[in-house]
Structures are given as structure tokens and as C-alpha cells.
Amino acid sequence: MSAVVEVKEMSRWYGLVMGLNNVSFAIGSGLTGLVGPNGAGKSTLISIITGQLKPSSGSVSLFGEAPFNNPKVLQRIGFCPERESLPVEMRPADWLTGLGLLSGMSAASARMRADEMLERVGLAREHWQKKMGEYSKGMRQRVKLGQTLIHNPDFVVLDEPMNGLDPMGRQDVAKILKSLAAEGVSILISSHILAELETLCETNIILNWGRVIASGSQQEIRADVRNWSEELAIICDDPQRLAKVLFDAEVLAGYDINQQTDTLKIRLSEPEKFYPAWTGFLLQSGVTVYEVRGQSRSLKQIFEKVTS
Amino acid sequence: MSATEQNVRASDLEMSPSFIKGWLAMWMFTRMNRWTVLGFLLLIPLMTITIDVGSQSQFIHLVLEFYQRFLLPIYCLTIFGPLIRDEVQSDTIGFLITRPISRAKLVLLKYLVMLVKVQILAFAAATILLLVGVIRGVMVEGLIVPFFISQAVAIFAYGGIATLFGLFSKKYMVLGMIYGGVVEFSLGRIPTNVQLLSMFHHMKGILAHSEPVRDVLHWEAAGFGISAAYTLGAGAIALVLSMLLFTVREYHHADDMQK
Numbered sequence: 001m002s003a004v005v006e007v008k009e010m011s012r013w014y015g016l017v018m019g020l021n022n023v024s025f026a027i028g029s030g031l032t033g034l035v036g037p038n039g040a041g042k043s044t045l046i047s048i049i050t051g052q053l054k055p056s057s058g059s060v061s062l063f064g065e066a067p068f069n070n071p072k073v074l075q076r077i078g079f080c081p082e083r084e085s086l087p088v089e090m091r092p093a094d095w096l097t098g099l100g101l102l103s104g105m106s107a108a109s110a111r112m113r114a115d116e117m118l119e120r121v122g123l124a125r126e127h128w129q130k131k132m133g134e135y136s137k138g139m140r141q142r143v144k145l146g147q148t149l150i151h152n153p154d155f156v157v158l159d160e161p162m163n164g165l166d167p168m169g170r171q172d173v174a175k176i177l178k179s180l181a182a183e184g185v186s187i188l189i190s191s192h193i194l195a196e197l198e199t200l201c202e203t204n205i206i207l208n209w210g211r212v213i214a215s216g217s218q219q220e221i222r223a224d225v226r227n228w229s230e231e232l233a234i235i236c237d238d239p240q241r242l243a244k245v246l247f248d249a250e251v252l253a254g255y256d257i258n259q260q261t262d263t264l265k266i267r268l269s270e271p272e273k274f275y276p277a278w279t280g281f282l283l284q285s286g287v288t289v290y291e292v293r294g295q296s297r298s299l300k301q302i303f304e305k306v307t308s
Numbered sequence: 309m310s311a312t313e314q315n316v317r318a319s320d321l322e323m324s325p326s327f328i329k330g331w332l333a334m335w336m337f338t339r340m341n342r343w344t345v346l347g348f349l350l351l352i353p354l355m356t357i358t359i360d361v362g363s364q365s366q367f368i369h370l371v372l373e374f375y376q377r378f379l380l381p382i383y384c385l386t387i388f389g390p391l392i393r394d395e396v397q398s399d400t401i402g403f404l405i406t407r408p409i410s411r412a413k414l415v416l417l418k419y420l421v422m423l424v425k426v427q428i429l430a431f432a433a434a435t436i437l438l439l440v441g442v443i444r445g446v447m448v449e450g451l452i453v454p455f456f457i458s459q460a461v462a463i464f465a466y467g468g469i470a471t472l473f474g475l476f477s478k479k480y481m482v483l484g485m486i487y488g489g490v491v492e493f494s495l496g497r498i499p500t501n502v503q504l505l506s507m508f509h510h511m512k513g514i515l516a517h518s519e520p521v522r523d524v525l526h527w528e529a530a531g532f533g534i535s536a537a538y539t540l541g542a543g544a545i546a547l548v549l550s551m552l553l554f555t556v557r558e559y560h561h562a563d564d565m566q567k
Contacts, residue, residue, distance in 0.1 A: 051405070090336070097336070098336040099333070099403060099407065147403065
């Protein structure tokens with residue numbers, strides 16, 4: 001996979017505050033999710049990648065070049081910011097046409113693409129003549145997505161693109177992003193709606209406190225996280241007794257008992273200590289086990305785990 | 309236009325928009341506050357009503373001392389100061405600086421587009437003002453040409469300086485007032501070469517080509533060319549500094565701008 005974005009040992013300070021701390025990763029083709037809680041450094045990272053900020057140390061390259069004030073790189077980027085501010089006095093087609101012109105398109109081509117993009121992002125025609133100051137959050141989000149795509153960029157960066165959209169709108173956006181990815185466009189999406197990132201993105205980057213906590217495909221991240229701890233659901237005849245034995249053996253990070261279903265859910269603090277001794281724990285407790293289920297983590301659970 | 313042209317990828321487009329494309333885009337994006345427009349067109353002409361009929365001296369004081377010396381710089385400050393600053397404060401700057409256009413060119417285009425719009429507006433306002441002067445019988449002989457030249461170069465210079473102040477700080481109005489008080493009203497009155505720093509000093513040299521102006525205000529005429537060159541030069545320097553500042557300084561979220 002050839003990397004579209006390469007970030008090497010990059011840090012960014014705001015005065016004494018560290019926004020990003022020595023992060024390294026690469027983004028290739030397809031859809032990549034950027035996950036992290038507020039203050040994790042997502043916006044800083046996006047601002048650096050889109051050439052709005054410079055890294056304090058380390059390097060970032062897009063298509064092999066630094067993006068800051070570099071028209072050659074910026075020409076190939078489409079950026080959809082999280083902020084909802086749009087020129088409130090303008091109509092969407094005019095705004096998109098202007099941005100198309102700034103991207104080097106001819107006036108006629110920019111005007112046609114503007115209409116085409118407004119159609120593509122599903123902004124109803126009856127709203128096209130309104131000024132954007134009258135738009136709802138969802139409509140603004142659609143226009144922002146339209147301006148991102150007006151010049152057919154090779155790399156698209158979307159900061160919380162699903163914000164303010166209803167479920168249908170989210171589906172529309174997901175469909176557009178998938179079709180773009182199928183066309184060979186690389187896409188980086190930051191979102192707090194993790195379930196959507198999970199279904200959309202093949203790879204993810206998890207940020208916290210300005211550091212990359214985990215990155216790679218979802219399987220790779222799951223494997224990483226599995227090495228740190230594990231969750232199991234055990235159905236047995238006496239979950240309380242089994243819990244006591246495991247607790248005494250100090251292998252639990254936490255547990256939960258469901259009396260109705262005789263289920264013991266455990267979170268292991270030291271899986272490497274637990275699994276070799278598992279049969280011993282069973283013998284020691286004397287319980288009869290009916291079923292053991294490994295808990296497959298959703299992206300949300302992984303995110304909660306690695307950011308906790 | 310063919311379908312192929314429609315589906316052309318970003319990497320196949322011209323590297324940076326041509327001057328004309330950039331100009332067209334900025335013409336669409338650059339707007340003037342409607343109250344500023346109304347104020348420009350109505351305020352000064354309305355004030356001529358306060359002049360005694362036939363009093364050229366009062367007209368000269370109003371038009372030159374109040375309008376050109378005081379009001380025009382303030383108009384320029386309120387129009388050019390927010391030129392880029394407003395985009396930053398309203399968080400729309402990200403849409404522009406992530407386009408394939410250099411930051412210096414972005415500032416230059418925005419400035420030039422606004423300059424043309426303000427020149428048109430100021431020309432209209434000055435025409436109304438002078439017409440009212442004619443109607444009230446106070447029009448000054450030989451004032452029209454120096455008045456329009458002085459106004460045009462002043463807008464260029466004050467516009468550049470205000471753009472620089474706007475990029476330098478969100479408190480550009482305060483900076484402008486300090487500049488006005490120190491440079492235009494104080495240094496400009498000291499009869500040494502330091503007064504060359506004052507834009508209005510050079511405007512006086514242009515305006516004093518009208519004899520009644522010389523008689524009433526006791527200003528000395530200077531060469532049109534040298535006075536205009538000083539003023540235009542100062543504006544150009546301020547504009548180049550603005551372009552440099554916008555290129556090297558990071559303008560990001562509104563929060564960053566509070567610093």
C-alpha cells in the first residue's frame with residue numbers, strides 16, 4: 001500500500017501545551033477513521049495534514065511533500081471542517097463555484113460541478129436559492145461536503161462529517177464516501193460516532209492525549225488490545241463461587257454477575273496469567289461450566305479501553 | 309463542456325488558480341457591510357446641510373479636514389481591517405487556505421478586489437458630496453481633480469495599512485486609532501522630515517493645488533507625482549508586509565486568534 005500521508009515523529013505545541021506528542025503513522029488508500037476523545041489532538045492533526053498549521057517538530061508529507069502553504073499538495077486535498085461557519089450571505093452554488101475557481105477550475109466547469117455536487121450531497125433544489133445563513137445544521141453539513149468534493153480531490157479529510165445529519169443523511173454520506181473510496185480516493189474521517197466509523201473504515205487511528213494509542217486495521221487493533229486484556233462471559237452453575245476464586249487469584253480487572261442467566265462476565269487484568277491456570281481455577285472452584293464466550297469488542301469498546 | 313472535463317481529477321487541474329479565476333472567486337466572496345455603504349454614500353452629503361449657503365471655507369473644512377483627514381481613514385479601517393480577520397473570526401478561513409492558492413496571493417486578491425469596490429463606492433460618495441456642494445453654491449474652484457486623486461491614493465494606502473493591522477491583531481481598530489493619533493495627527497504636524505511619514509501630509513500636497521484650499525487652510529502644494537508616490541509606496545509596503553505576515557503566521561481557530 002503506497003502511503004498518501006506519512007507522519008513521522010511529529011509533535012505540535014501551543015505555547016507550553018502539547019497538542020500532539022511524537023506521533024507517527026501512515027495513511028494509504030481507502031477509508032481511515034480518526035478516533036479520540038475531546039482534546040486528544042484530532043483537530044490539530046487534521047489542521048496539520050490540511051496545511052493550516054505547521055508541526056513544531058517531526059514531519060508530515062502528503063503525496064511526498066509538506067502541505068503548509070503548498071498549492072501543489074493543497075490542490076489534491078478536499079477538506080470538510082467540523083465547524084459549521086459558512087458565508088451566511090452567500091447561496092451554496094455561488095460559494096461552491098467560487099471555491100471551484102480557487103481550485104483552478106474554469107468558471108463554466110466550476111458552476112456545473114457546483115450544481116452536480118449539490119445534487120450529489122442531496123441538498124434539495126428548493127433550498128439552492130436560499131442564503132446559507134438560513135440553513136439547518138444538516139443542510140450546512142451537506143454543503144460543506146459538496147465544497148470538499150467540488151474539485152475531485154485525491155485525498156479527502158472530513159472532520160465530524162456526520163454531525164447534525166439525520167439517519168438518512170448519515171446513510172447518504174456513508175454511501176458517497178464508500179463510492180469515493182471505490183474510485184480510489186483516500187479518505188480520513190474523524191468522528192465520535194464510532195459505530196459508523198466501524199462500518200465505514202477499514203483502518204483506524206486512535207488518538208489520546210496527543211499520542212497515537214493504536215493504529216491499523218480493526219483486526220490489528222483488536223489483536224493489540226487483546227494482548228492487553230480480555231473479556232469473557234462464563235455461564236456456570238455457581239458464578240459467585242467462580243468469581244471469588246478468580247478474585248482471590250488476582251487475575252480480574254472487574255466482574256459482573258447476572259443471577260438470572262447464571263452468567264459471570266469477567267475482565268481480565270493479566271490474561272497471560274489467567275489462561276494457563278484456567279483449568280486449575282475451575283477445579284479449585286468445583287463449578288460446572290456450561291459455556292464460555294469471548295467478548296468481541298466493538299470499536300467503541302476498544303476506544304473506551306485504550307483511552308481509559 | 310465534455311463529460312471528461314467534468315470528471316477531471318484535482319491533480320490534473322492547473323496548479324494554482326490564474327489571477328482572473330482568483331479575482332472572480334474573490335469578487336464573489338468579498339462583501340461590504342451595507343451600513344458602511346450607506347454611511348459612505350449619505351453621511352457626508354447630509355452633513356453639508358449644516359454649511360451656511362455660500363460659505364466655501366466651511367465646505368473646505370468639512371470636505372478636507374473632516375472627510376478626507378478623519379472619516380476616510382476610519383472607513384478604510386472598518387472595511388480593510390476585517391478583510392482577512394473576519395474570515396478567521398468566523399472560522400471560514402479554513403475553506404480558503406486549504407485551496408491551492410498561496411496565502412500571499414490570497415491576501416493580494418482580497419485586497420485588490422476590495423480596493424476596486426471601495427474606490428467605486430468612494431467615487432460615488434465623493435461625486436454626491438461635490439454635487440451637493442455645487443447645489444449649495446459652495447463648490448471650490450480647482451478642487452475636483454486633486455480631491456479625486458488624493459482620495460484614490462489615500463484609499464490604497466489606508467487600505468493596505470488597515471489590512472496589515474487586521475492581520476496583526478483582532479484589535480485593529482485600536483491599532484488604527486493609535487496610528488492615526490501618533491502618525492497622522494502628531495508626527496504629520498511636525499515641520500521636519502518626520503512629517504513625511506504621514507499619509508495626510510502628502511494628501512495635503514495634492515489638495516493644495518486648489519488655490520482656495522491654499523488660502524483657507526494654508527497648505528503648501530507639492531508635486532502630484534511625488535506625493536502620490538509616497539502614499540502609494542506606503543500602501544504597497546503595508547500590503548507586502550500583510551502578505552508576508554499571512555504567509556508565515558498560522559491562522560487557525562478563532563480561539564487561536566484570541567491569543
